[in-house]
Amino acid sequence: MTSRRRLTTQGAERKQQLLDCAAALFAERGFADTRVIDIVAAAGVAKGLFYWYFENKDAVFVELITSTRQNLRLAQRGSIDRGLDPLTQLRQGCEASVRFMAGHAHLFALLQVDGPDQRIDELLREGTQVHATDTATLIQRGIAAGLVRDEDPMLLAYGVIGSVTWFCRFHRTGRIDLSPDELATFVGRYIVRSVAADGVDESATEPTDAAVTAAALGC
Amino acid sequence: MTSRRRLTTQGAERKQQLLDCAAALFAERGFADTRVIDIVAAAGVAKGLFYWYFENKDAVFVELITSTRQNLRLAQRGSIDRGLDPLTQLRQGCEASVRFMAGHAHLFALLQVDGPDQRIDELLREGTQVHATDTATLIQRGIAAGLVRDEDPMLLAYGVIGSVTWFCRFHRTGRIDLSPDELATFVGRYIVRSVAADGVDESATEPTDAAVTAAALGC
DNA sequence: ACGGTCATTGACCGGACGGTCAAGCGGTGC
DNA sequence: GCACCGCTTGACCGTCCGGTCAATGACCGT
Numbered sequence: 262m263t264s265r266r267r268l269t270t271q272g273a274e275r276k277q278q279l280l281d282c283a284a285a286l287f288a289e290r291g292f293a294d295t296r297v298i299d300i301v302a303a304a305g306v307a308k309g310l311f312y313w314y315f316e317n318k319d320a321v322f323v324e325l326i327t328s329t330r331q332n333l334r335l336a337q338r339g340s341i342d343r344g345l346d347p348l349t350q351l352r353q354g355c356e357a358s359v360r361f362m363a364g365h366a367h368l369f370a371l372l373q374v375d376g377p378d379q380r381i382d383e384l385l386r387e388g389t390q391v392h393a394t395d396t397a398t399l400i401q402r403g404i405a406a407g408l409v410r411d412e413d414p415m416l417l418a419y420g421v422i423g424s425v426t427w428f429c430r431f432h433r434t435g436r437i438d439l440s441p442d443e444l445a446t447f448v449g450r451y452i453v454r455s456v457a458a459d460g461v462d463e464s465a466t467e468p469t470d471a472a473v474t475a476a477a478l479g480c
Numbered sequence: 481m482t483s484r485r486r487l488t489t490q491g492a493e494r495k496q497q498l499l500d501c502a503a504a505l506f507a508e509r510g511f512a513d514t515r516v517i518d519i520v521a522a523a524g525v526a527k528g529l530f531y532w533y534f535e536n537k538d539a540v541f542v543e544l545i546t547s548t549r550q551n552l553r554l555a556q557r558g559s560i561d562r563g564l565d566p567l568t569q570l571r572q573g574c575e576a577s578v579r580f581m582a583g584h585a586h587l588f589a590l591l592q593v594d595g596p597d598q599r600i601d602e603l604l605r606e607g608t609q610v611h612a613t614d615t616a617t618l619i620q621r622g623i624a625a626g627l628v629r630d631e632d633p634m635l636l637a638y639g640v641i642g643s644v645t646w647f648c649r650f651h652r653t654g655r656i657d658l659s660p661d662e663l664a665t666f667v668g669r670y671i672v673r674s675v676a677a678d679g680v681d682e683s684a685t686e687p688t689d690a691a692v693t694a695a696a697l698g699c
Numbered sequence: 700a701c702g703g704t705c706a707t708t709g710a711c712c713g714g715a716c717g718g719t720c721a722a723g724c725g726g727t728g729c
Numbered sequence: 730g731c732a733c734c735g736c737t738t739g740a741c742c743g744t745c746c747g748g749t750c751a752a753t754g755a756c757c758g759t
Binding site: 266267268269271272275306307308309310313 | 734735736737738739
Binding site: 294378379417419420421424426428434436456 | 641645675
């Protein structure tokens with residue numbers, strides 16, 4: 262049982278160090294191509310130590326994706342101004358995703374990998390589903406306000422997530438040569454145009470102030 | 481050297497059988513979790529035979545994705561009416577992608593997997609890049625015709641591919657409960673709205689006749 | 700009958716890699 | 730000084746699995 266182990270400060274730091282090394286390697290060459298021995302070598306410790314902090318190789322992956330997903334969600338929440346209209350909130354959420362990705366590209370990549378096994382795949386899917394539901398709620402409210410086209414909110418949400426995800430993917434792999442801020446602005450605009458009702462589009466307020474988002478992310 | 485081996489009719493059929501079994505297994509549980517022995521067992525032959533037809537495990541994967549990509553491209557070409565305006569052509573291409581996916585879900589899935597190694601990853605990326613360039617060309621022409629917003633064509637293409645891909649992904653994994661035709665229509669409309677210039681939208685002609693596309697796919 | 704080529708078999712090899720373990724180290728409290 | 734406990738080590742184990750190979754079969758042309 263690795264679960265519920267009491268960690269000293271040193272222990273917690275070491276664990277974090279292992280998580281960081283693992284994240285970098287997973288992102289660089291994928292889960293399957295990363296050996297436990299690579300991770301510990303990167304951290305400069307012995308192999309056995311890995312199993313002091315993690316039950317097995319899968320566990321570290323699970324821990325990474327759950328915490329990343331959680332941070333992403335927090336970043337989005339923190340960037341959304343709930344006093345504004347739903348369409349603008351949607352735009353802000355998408356911009357936050359892009360900026361988060363820019364600051365945590367290696368972790369973000371993990372969310373889009375096909376999991377090493379059935380169980381992890383399910384975990385990833387669940388995360389995406391939550392994200393989609395959040396987005397659909399916003400869209401639903403946008404429809405009610407007449408700002409968003411009257412179509413199935415869940416379907417629109419899937420489209421939004423798909424394009425945001427792929428913009429990030431192309432940026433991360435060097436195929437989009439824009440600064441994170443430029444990309445965020447572009448993506449925000451693209452998303453608004455994808456779902457906006459007829460005649461709506463510049464009515465959505467200007468993109469979030471970059472500084473505000475950056476603060477919410479702490480990156 | 482497995483390359484350039486002369487195959488009898490029987491040989492070609494056996495090879496195809498192995499490709500089919502491999503595709504089914506890769507799609508079901510992923511490349512890494514599929515053993516060569518699983519593939520041959522599914523085909524009911526001995527392990528050694530696999531290496532008569534393929535150099536190694538990677539080779540069969542490569543062969544699958546290249547041929548799938550090629551078929552997808554053919555399906556798209558066949559569904560596009562070059563006499564129509566660029567935006568409608570774009571819509572037709574996207575609809576074709578969706579219908580192709582519906583008929584070849586297991587193969588299509590392979591194009592979105594993270595490759596087992598660096599080399600295959602590159603291959604997948606190249607394929608996507610070609611696809612994106614094709615799309616961007618169409619968009620470029622749409623801009624010239626005043627039907628598409630005047631933004632970087634490559635960026636718009638990325639957005640289009642992202643949402644189409646994800647719509648297919650969600651459909652394939654049972655999270656979208658529409659018939660392929662319904663989904664194709666929805667996606668076509670979504671894409672048009674994502675990139676259309678102001679005031680353009682119903683000007684894009686109605687979706688392709690399903691029968692035409694189906695014929696082009698042979699599925 | 701015979702040689703040639705494609706096709707097929709399954710036992711076997713070698714190495715890689717996830718995971719274990721017994722032992723040792725260095726603080727901290729008593 | 731001792732006992733406890735978190736931390737660290739690296740040799741070791743067992744298994745899994747991709748890939749090889751020598752032998753055999755099946756079919757064909759001559």
